Amino acid sequence: MLGPIEKALLAVLLLVLMTGIGSTLSGAQFRAIVRRPQGVLIGLASQFGWMPLLAFGLAKGLDLPTPMAIGLVLIGCTPGGTTSNMFTYYAKADVALSVAMTVVSTVVAVVVMPLLLTVYASPLTSQTLPLPLGNIATTLALVLVPIGLGISIRARSPKLAASVQRLGSMSGVVVLVLLVTSSLVRNYGDLAQIPATGYLAAVTLGALGMALGYGASRVLGLRPSQRRAVALETGIQNSPLAFALILATFAGPQQQQILWLPMLYALFVLGSASVATLWFRRHPVQSSNAAPG
DSSP states (O other): OOOHHHHHHHHHHHHHHHHHHHHHOOOOHHHHHHHSTHHHHHHOOOOOOOHHHHHHHHHHTTTOOHHHHHHHHHHHSOOOOOHHHHHHHHSSSOOOOOOOHHHHHHHHHHHHHHHHHHHHTTTTOOOOOOOOOHHHHHHHHHHHHHHHHHHHHHOOHHHHHHHHHHHHHHHHHHHHHHHHHHHHHHHHHHHHHOOOOHHHHHHHHHEEEHHHHHHHHTTTOOHHHHHHHHHHHHHHOOOHHHHHHHHHOOOOHHHHHHHHHHHHHHHHHHHHHHHHHHHHHHHHOOOBBBOOO
């Protein structure tokens, strides 16, 4: 987990990053998504359809200890977050679609998450899992406010928008380095206690989620840049939301053990997403909605 100073720094960096991402977008791109919402709908089906089912299946199939199974299922039931927007931007995929999916899935989570937790988490624990509405509101603010600012900057001054985009890109790199380094340094002791099946589950959930998101998008006829956005949005879950839910619900040694899989997932999904992003960049696609190079 991050310390107070690291959290403050991360919040500032994310604001800069999301403003930079917003500076690559225009209102016309979002209006196009509203007219043709297939990408968002496929993303929602991916996010809240097979991701919880996949997490539950991995937990049962790998016979994970109950606390670890609970943690994995919680990750599977969360919506997408700002990290998926960052990787979509670096992958030069459909950033507007990624942002739209993050916003819509976060709002839909208010209704859908309690239902998913009842179906998939209730068999694993007798404790009631409250919905962390404060964290959901924070996610929406981290997306909507800086993205809106970036769009406004681009509309007023394309030259300034280019500078903001470069600054946001550098902030994103720092965010990745900070998250990976802090996770390894602060949680080394916990990581050493997790069995091999836990590592396998954490790696598989994100990687297979991306693959399924891409495959479904391809079958249903989305453009390549849209497929890539759906893939990243599906595989990269909102880990901080899962952390907040666990911290608000459980206590003592059980809390720590339930946190293991979300923590491990958050670490390894950065690696999986980085590999996918590098592959996407090596095989560029042309799209009117993709982020400019």
